[in-house]
Amino acid sequence: MNNVGWLTIFMLSIFVGFEVISKVSAVLHTPLMSGANAIHGVILVGAILITGTSSGGVQLTLGLVAVVLATANMVGGFVVTDRMLEMFKGRGKAAKAASKSSAATAAAASGGTTAASAAPGTATDRPAS
Amino acid sequence: MSTATQVAYLFTALCFILALKGLSSPKHARNGNLVGALGATVAVVVTVSQRHLGHRVPIIIAIVAGAIIAVPAARMVKMTAIPQMVAMFNGVGGGAAMLVALDEFLRLHRVDSTAAAIAVAFTAIVGSVSFTGSLITFGKLQELMTGRPILVPGARVITPLVGLSAVGCGIAAVATADGKTGSVTFLVICTVLALGLGVLFVLPVGGADVPVVISLLNAFTGLTVAASGYVLDNTLLIVAGTLVGASGTMLTLLMARAMGRSITGVLFGAFSGSSTAGSTAEVVSSDRAVKSAGADDIAILLAYARKVAIVPGYGLAVAQAQHTIRELVDLLESRGVEVFYAIHPVAGRMPGHMNVLLAEANVPYEQLKEMDDANPEFSSTDVAVVVGANDVVNPAARDSAGSPIYGMPILNVDEATNVVFMKRSMRPGFAGIDNALLYHPKTTLFFGDAKDSLSKLVAAVKAI
Numbered sequence A: 001m002n003n004v005g006w007l008t009i010f011m012l013s014i015f016v017g018f019e020v021i022s023k024v025s026a027v028l029h030t031p032l033m034s035g036a037n038a039i040h041g042v043i044l045v046g047a048i049l050i051t052g053t054s055s056g057g058v059q060l061t062l063g064l065v066a067v068v069l070a071t072a073n074m075v076g077g078f079v080v081t082d083r084m085l086e087m088f089k090g091r092g093k094a095a096k097a098a099s100k101s102s103a104a105t106a107a108a109a110s111g112g113t114t115a116a117s118a119a120p121g122t123a124t125d126r127p128a129s
Numbered sequence B: 001m002s003t004a005t006q007v008a009y010l011f012t013a014l015c016f017i018l019a020l021k022g023l024s025s026p027k028h029a030r031n032g033n034l035v036g037a038l039g040a041t042v043a044v045v046v047t048v049s050q051r052h053l054g055h056r057v058p059i060i061i062a063i064v065a066g067a068i069i070a071v072p073a074a075r076m077v078k079m080t081a082i083p084q085m086v087a088m089f090n091g092v093g094g095g096a097a098m099l100v101a102l103d104e105f106l107r108l109h110r111v112d113s114t115a116a117a118i119a120v121a122f123t124a125i126v127g128s129v130s131f132t133g134s135l136i137t138f139g140k141l142q143e144l145m146t147g148r149p150i151l152v153p154g155a156r157v158i159t160p161l162v163g164l165s166a167v168g169c170g171i172a173a174v175a176t177a178d179g180k181t182g183s184v185t186f187l188v189i190c191t192v193l194a195l196g197l198g199v200l201f202v203l204p205v206g207g208a209d210v211p212v213v214i215s216l217l218n219a220f221t222g223l224t225v226a227a228s229g230y231v232l233d234n235t236l237l238i239v240a241g242t243l244v245g246a247s248g249t250m251l252t253l254l255m256a257r258a259m260g261r262s263i264t265g266v267l268f269g270a271f272s273g274s275s276t277a278g279s280t281a282e283v284v285s286s287d288r289a290v291k292s293a294g295a296d297d298i299a300i301l302l303a304y305a306r307k308v309a310i311v312p313g314y315g316l317a318v319a320q321a322q323h324t325i326r327e328l329v330d331l332l333e334s335r336g337v338e339v340f341y342a343i344h345p346v347a348g349r350m351p352g353h354m355n356v357l358l359a360e361a362n363v364p365y366e367q368l369k370e371m372d373d374a375n376p377e378f379s380s381t382d383v384a385v386v387v388g389a390n391d392v393v394n395p396a397a398r399d400s401a402g403s404p405i406y407g408m409p410i411l412n413v414d415e416a417t418n419v420v421f422m423k424r425s426m427r428p429g430f431a432g433i434d435n436a437l438l439y440h441p442k443t444t445l446f447f448g449d450a451k452d453s454l455s456k457l458v459a460a461v462k463a464i
Helices: A003-020 A026-052 A057-109 A113-124 B003-023 B029-047 B054-074 B079-106 B114-141 B157-175 B181-202 B207-231 B235-258 B263-271 B295-303 B314-318 B324-335 B353-360 B371-380 B452-463
Strands: B308-311 B338-343 B368-372 B383-387 B418-423 B443-447
Touching: A003 B003, A003 B235, A026 B003, A026 B029, A026 B054, A026 B079, A026 B207, A026 B235, A026 B353, A057 B029, A057 B054, A057 B079, A057 B157, B003 B029, B003 B263, B003 B353, B029 B054, B029 B338, B029 B368, B054 B079, B054 B181, B079 B114, B079 B181, B079 B207, B079 B314, B114 B157, B114 B181, B114 B207, B114 B295, B157 B181, B157 B443, B207 B235, B207 B263, B235 B263, B295 B371, B295 B383, B295 B418, B295 B443, B295 B452, B308 B353, B308 B371, B314 B324, B314 B353, B314 B452, B324 B338, B324 B353, B324 B452, B338 B353, B368 B371
Parallel strands: B308 B338, B308 B383, B338 B368, B383 B418, B418 B443
Antiparallel strands: none
């Protein structure tokens, strides 16, 4: 591909990059940063390609170290982002389980006033997700 | 490169765009991240299984090694330490880009155009800055070093000098990139200088501004990846790197705005004295009178209030007290008290950090109020309980033009009828600035570890 071709891809990507996140609430700044961080871990592809064509010990060593670092960036980035987001989403499931178990407790003990009164509260407080 | 490989790379690029798009909305965030991970996995598998790839076994071993290091680290890290983990992952990414650039430069037949040589030098410089800069931010957040700005004597001269020398060596390397050892030496010197530049660049940044810098370095790393893509003739790296560079720049600006700071103020504030940790020592040493109380008094204050605001800060997170605070809030609500959490955008150590921590404790979403919704509520609030927060409620940000944090949007807890501060000590907050609200007559202090204090409060409210 010629240089103008590369430039075209570059410019279009800039606009897409700006566009996709131009409106994002502060709540999601940290996960978003972390997700973008994981995405640039794709340098791993570059590291693999360059290691795969390396000749000589120095080139190979540099390449392999780059592969290790890039993998850490990519894998760690996605895992840590997922953990953060789990907190947002896992809430729905956890609450459902909690209200189920508290309802069961209430039914069994038929005196669990705190559990029974807490359950409807948590159930209605769920975001629609 | 085969057509199939290129199609796979296109698929990955699209996955990344959808990932960023998904991460911008609370509903699709988690799926967005998974889509990104899927795209990345496809790209790596396709790349490793290319027919002509040499050294396949050591490469696979290296990938496994990287994953073995990263996954437990990412899984085990406490939610409070997430910001420094992100900084660390960003740093190693920058380091990888730098190494790829060096490696590329060594095989001189590839560096056949000036444009490619420039891209290599750019990657070496920016990747190095991102690498060491991220390590310093890690050190600051992990409290391995002080969160205050560190001013190296003569930094005003040294930093630009080091930067210019690095660029100069980079230019020299490009100019002599003809296969002689001279050019490699230039690039190595250039890299070493750039590594130093990364340190000098981040040292003067005040602790509270560190998240903005991490985001900026993240964007930097993205651009280095794009430059590597140009050198390696790889569309995927260009698209992915540019996406991160652009969205990272955007995110940096959004974050800075949420904190009421300008990028130049963040980066060069320490030199002009407008950093988030300016004149601290002299104010803190004042021994003005404060009012403190025990759990029983505060429990009565809370139990008979109509409306209570909880303002959580990093101190709550450090003490792992998010579950205890929820217990207290539930208890108060069962007594008919109206309770809401007022969340400052940068409560914790990063924008959105506190929401993550409270979500972990199953705090109902409806009780969380963002700053703009919370602020009108304070004037009708009987008690505002500030747990382990300080800077985000410091009226100096609103009232005193000379303060280093002047202009930062704050939660107006001083408008509440009573203010209770739960603090470990009189130590100032992360930004290192004294808070006049602590000495206000309507303020009561409750000293101790946030979790212990909250447990005592829960017991005291139950006893009423």
